[in-house]
Amino acid sequence: MLHLSGASYRYAGYSKEVLHEIDLVLGDGEIVGLVGPNESGKSTLCLVASGLAPASIGGSLRGTLTLDGQPTAGLSTYALAERVVVGFQNPNTQRSGIAATVFEEIALGPMNLGLPVAETVRRTHEAIARLRLEALVRRDPLRLSGGQAQLVGIASLLAMRPRHIILDEPTAQLDPAGTRLVGDALRALAAEGTSLLIAEHKTDLLDGLCTRIIAIDDGRIVLDGPTATIFDDPRLAELGVEAPSRARLSRALADGGFDPSVVGAALAGGVA
Amino acid sequence: MIGGYLGPLVIVAIVIASASVAGVAGRLVRLSLLLTLPIAISVVLVSVFTRAGTHVVFTIGPFDATTEGIDFAGQTLVRLLAISTSIGLFGITTDPRSFVLDLERRRLSPRFAFVALATLEAVPAMVERASVIAAAQRARGLDTEGSIRARIRGLLPLAGPVVLSSLTEVEERSLALEVRAFGRPGRRELLWRMPDSRTQLAVRGALLLALVATIVARITGTFPQLP
């Protein structure tokens, strides 16, 4: 379990806090979606929830972060890396820059953890399989398209088999098929007990994936609850968060005096 | 006099013979000449004319070319060739990545290995970045195919984002590295192993002995000195 309690964070060299009194609980096997307008503190929250703020970037954190019962204060970044990973949306920065092939790139994480070679190879293959990257294993990581690089970046994190995964817009560069692929992989991981926090604009993706949704604005959590409840909340629009298609159309139909249940039926029916 | 030339020439011969076995003799000769020529020309010019000597062979203006000077230049030249061909052969036949990783396996710090490897990748990554930037700027009307003046004016919009984006990415890059446990103390089990053999081990041993012997010979004055 990942537990952030009363977290307020200020970046190094800045006078104002960017996060205020954040309480966040991520249970094992839970997938929590994080929504909010840009510049609301989503990325900062991802950094704090992973412990990298302040362990790596400094700054000052009030409140506590506890991972599986152990407080993270004073833990080194590599001790944190064994428990929790965070991925950012820019595939260029996710790339290590020292791997000759995609296979090596994905293997770097487990290797750095000091694992025996056989285990490293096993975890690498597993991560590759989860994201169907078999065709890319021999490619030069520098020569991938944005979408491919993003998938490789996520796989590189999965290979470390962390108990907690935090992803900041993991599908930004992906086409609809890639987005579904990532959604399926994350769902499978949650079923195995991993806890996940996903910051995304694609509320349709979150709608089908998450058990809970947290909405953040101006560094504060303003909504926190089950997915259906939060996505039906009209306050989302004020926050500048697009409701998922299901909720949006249900509301539009209901407002027009029509029966909104067709929406659920159409979703369930799928596309022939 | 021949003594001063023998050693270095033997080395050059051995190196070039090894190179032709590896199939890179042509590349090696071109590379060594490229490296040695600039230095060689200046060394030759300076020493031929300024080395103290008694037998004057020819004169240009106030400068006397002596046999001692020519001899010195010649011996320096073959030594330069010996050095450049040896280093050149090493560079050509060694994959830098494998080399760095093998050093790590032999106890080089992983941090140092990372810096070395990242440096190797730095130029291709920059080139890739620069080509994307060039495309975006050209789409905004920057003329990269026109006059010299236009191209000079284009330097800032082309070089600027290369530097800026590299700098702004540094923080997120290093964060991403820490997430993947870079900087964890202790050794790591590497996926790679550079193939080795008893023969190669024996040759390395023999070379090491030869090095020691050469140093001893030099110190005890058995080797011919430069004139």
Added chain:
Amino acid sequence: MTAAPGEPILRTEGLVHVYAGETRALDGVDLSVAKGERLAIVGQNGSGKSTLVRHFNGLLRPTEGRVLVDGDDAAGRRVAHLSATVGLAFQDPDRQIFAPTVKAEVAFGPRNLGRRGSELDAAVADALRATGLDRDAGTNPYDLGYSRRKLLALASILAMGTPVVVLDEPTTGQDARGVDRVRQIVGELAARGRTVVAISHDMRFVAETFDRVVVMRDGRIVLDGTPAEAFAETAWPMLASTFLEPPLAARIGARLGLGSTPSDEALLFRMGKRLPTD
């Protein structure tokens, strides 16, 4: 130098593009874009969308076939020259920002095209207003958040005043307000008679904002029509073959037997024509 009235402003004939001896990124594309059209190009990653649009301003040249920009063959015309007709806004703003202020960054494009003085100032001001960056004219671009930097990149193309504006994934990374703004910008451009071509993965954005959709697969165009045509039930198998799904509004409309309703608006409109008691 300009297309005759009625002639398409962009045209490709049998366009083939092969990258460095590898895959055929474009496998014979015939496309005509009329002046003032709002065209969306959709398809999987790797289907050739980006490759196609980079031919419009000469960044890529055909391996086979022809590209005509404003009636004339693009071959032999420099990118700088073609960029006066076709402005291409790239996906990654950080791979082009270099100026110390937002204003200077936006002025770069039009200045390259020869605009000066009050004409230049007006173009910049207009672009800043359209993208909501007018109050940040003096700000350093890197003090803006990522989504506003993306809008900045868009503004720098708008200011060039090109007859054709090409947008490569304009809504990725944008929050709801950002997407709204992009939608507004496309509308404004069309109202001024400019042609808009956009690559997008967001089917709803496409259905609501564009009047023509082209679906690409494996370097070819496999569907070409209005959003109603491209997302009609008859097109679903083709969409599925390239791993695309129609917007939810279209699925609901089909289920209710209302014909093709690609957008929320179309769905509600058709539903409104039937009384709630039906």
